Amino acid sequence: MSVNSYKEDEHSTGTSKRNTLKRLFSYLLFYKKKITFVLVIMGFCVVVSLLNPLFMEYAIDNDITSGNMSGLVRLILAAAVLNLLMVAGIRLRMYLMADITNSILVTIRQELYTHIQTLDFNFFDSRPTGKILSRIIGDINSLKDVLGNFVTTMIPDLLTVIAVAGIMLVKNPPLALAALCSLPLMALGMWLIQTISHKRWQIFRKKASNLNAFIHEDISGIRVIQSFTAEQETAETFRELVKEHRHSFIRACRMNDSLGSIIDFSWGLGVAAMYFVGIRILGTDQVSLGTFIAFGTYIGMFWSPIMNLSNFYNQIITNLAAAERIFEVLDTKPEITDENDSVMPPMKGDVVFQNVCFSYDNKVNVLQNVSFHIHPGETIALVGPTGAGKTTIVNLISRFYDVQKGAVLIDGIDVRSVTTLSLRSQMGIMTQDNFLFTGTIRDNIRYGRLDATDDEIIAAAKAVHAHEFIMKLEKGYDTELKERGGGLSVGQKQLLAFARTMISDPSILILDEATSSIDTNTELLVQEGIETLLQGRTSFVIAHRLSTIQKADRIFVIDQGGILEEGNAHELLEKKGAYYRLHMAQMALPVS
Structure with a gap:
């Protein structure tokens, strides 16, 4: 991967969209039992929704025309019970899928974080921290709706579309073909839109990553910015990055939104064709009033899922770039590996x-x-x-x-x-960057050796003459440190880092x-403290x-x-x- 900063867009890999989606949805296989139960619930709900128009057709052509009120009441009661069960099933399905998708997001985020921990310095040298955070947080969060809707939208709506088309073809083939005549137009429009839209969403993800990288760098360097009174310059840079981020988002959304217009046009064209064929060609003597009403309902049941599927398709296009960016990092092989x-x-x-x-x-x-x-x-x-x-x-x-x-x-x-x-x-390694973690002083020193006792922690602190200033703090070794050791002097942070290194009892x-950050008097004390520690060790x-x-x-x-x-x-x-x-x-x- 090329070296880049917030000023440069990240390079995109030419990953197959199909392979990316296959890999993403493979995480659902870890929850086979739950998803099978969800699919059973959805199957029941689809069957009930498909039966409703048939109930209407039967009621109009048989019970209402013949005045069979008792039969009509029984039909209404049966439909009501089934529809109440369907509503309960939909609620349960939503709860189960929310639990599954959240678990998957946790799994992917844990995998990504664990993998990043294994990567070598070259990986971190080649990109700002903000861009890495963008993938761990933002990109993973954007996958939630895609994973959930794959089961709750794509599968049931696809089944509904197929079932509705089958029912209409069985009941009246000419009417069905007329209603479905605009499908080729819709398919062509979807293909054109996805080709352009995917590229635009890739650009948006890159601009969002640039913005995150700048914000992280800006906040990390706030002391330098304020020292050189560069607030106006950084604000201008932020304004430009936000402008690019906003512009890329609007361009991507405009392309996505045009898909809805194509679906609406195709829907209207299909309805018009159905009524034209039914009234002007077949005639009302061949098509009963109940059939017309049932077909009117079915055509709505056909195109409404198509609209849902198009929205899901939009979600895939929108978030496919995020999945690509996540898998790109997961597929990055560390250069430092154990043979x-x-x-x-x-x-x-x-x-x-x-x-x-x-x-x-x-x-x-x-x-x-x-x-x-x-x-x-x-x-x-x-x-x-x-x-x-x-x-x-x-x-x-x-x-x-x-x-x-x-x-x-x-x-x-x-x-x-x-x-x-x-x-x-x-090895005991103390670098120029004396990074301290959020937590107590005791925990930061113990980071050098996690099984160190409190006595060993105090002994290490005394060896580098950190014990004196630690005990002057209000809570001593239990003093909570802010991020990066905020509140301590540079010299004090260095002494704590030195104690953390010493407690590891290294061979090298x-x-x-x-x-470098300790005053001369303290340095003399530290030199006295570490001379015995250097003995017998290669340093x-x-x-x-x-x-x-x-x-x-x-x-x-x-x-x-x-x-x-x-x-x-x-x-x-x-x-x-x-x-x-x-x-x-x-x-x-x-x-x-």
Whole structure:
């Protein structure tokens, strides 16, 4: 899938409409017993509705003309009982189908969410969060009427149309053919409309996705917007996106609405043809008054379901694009997959890069033939300019991406040959984005290891000197955090994220700018707290602040697709190379 933002429409896949509908309606098969019961109820209701005109015909041509009032009363009572049962059946059918369709929506949404959780970083790098949310929420909700009406509208109305046509053909073929003469015109109109309408509804879904993506991005970045007083510019962008969304919706609806006009015209033409044939060609001597009334009722019973079916057809056209978008994500295969069920044994922390090449776009290599060997328990610092590949290296160790060439080995095992769960569960990863979830501080720290005890949580917080500020809060560890940790300082959020990483007790520790948002005094305390935790663990520390990595066993200077320099701080300063220049720049001293 191509990279896109709210400014670009998503690419549509050329999925077969038939296959999409077949796949969507296959979810109904999980509720065979309930749907069978619903179909029985609907069958009864259809039979009763088909009998009503025959009751009228019999009453007019027999009981009323002959004055048989007792027979007429019995007929009315029988019809009343049957119709009351039909009304009760319709109510029960509606309740059962609402329960089934809601259960199906929950199933599809759970499948989609679970599948998205398995996708790799490339999927999320290629689209805004708002567009993903649009599929999980909006697109799935739009399928409710389609699923429900497939059973409650399409099946009974289709049966009604077939049954009515059969009854009319049996009773009077010439009248029946006259009444149905406009069907080819209607079929041609429906084909033309669906061809154009489906494309328009695809465009509408894309515009709705763009709008959701912008709203999510705008709200997430509201602090930046207000800081730069860009409210007017974002409001203008929102206005343009809403305009496009509205315009695409109106164009799609206009095409859909024209289908009703075609049905009405075909209906009227059929009625006119029936009466013309019945009165002018056959004559009233061949067609009784009761038959005329029964046919008048039947032709309404024929075209009314046709109208319902056309509305259902409109729903399919309207929401087919939503189903396509959902199945497109479900069919997206994660690039990071487990080749087998092999489990990574307890790690010692021996890490080897063998001639690793990696590119995000398969064009420009971020890493080119990178090789190194890290011994268990070593602390490795990665420094270098932004975009040099520091974070890429640790992402490859964690297997968030796969190398294009070469191999990454841990304890002599290729990371691609074991399950990602067994690999990452033995790593402690703290990224630059210190994301905190809505919930208590205790729950956020425990997220690092779900079976951690309260004592272990407190010990981890103390190790990174987060315990002090936590206890100053009104509810301590039970303090409820807002979304993304709102209400805490950046430094406090980073300390909580650090405690969450520490409690996982990892064999390999990855700290990506772990102390970038902590003040100098707190940083000194944190360094004291983590020194014991680093012992016996292989650690990778990415830092722009060189003062934080002076005790690292080795420092890798990353640039130009590889390792420019390697050594401890003292050795690299003596070389007076790339590291020396970085050191002098941070000290604000002239380079000699």
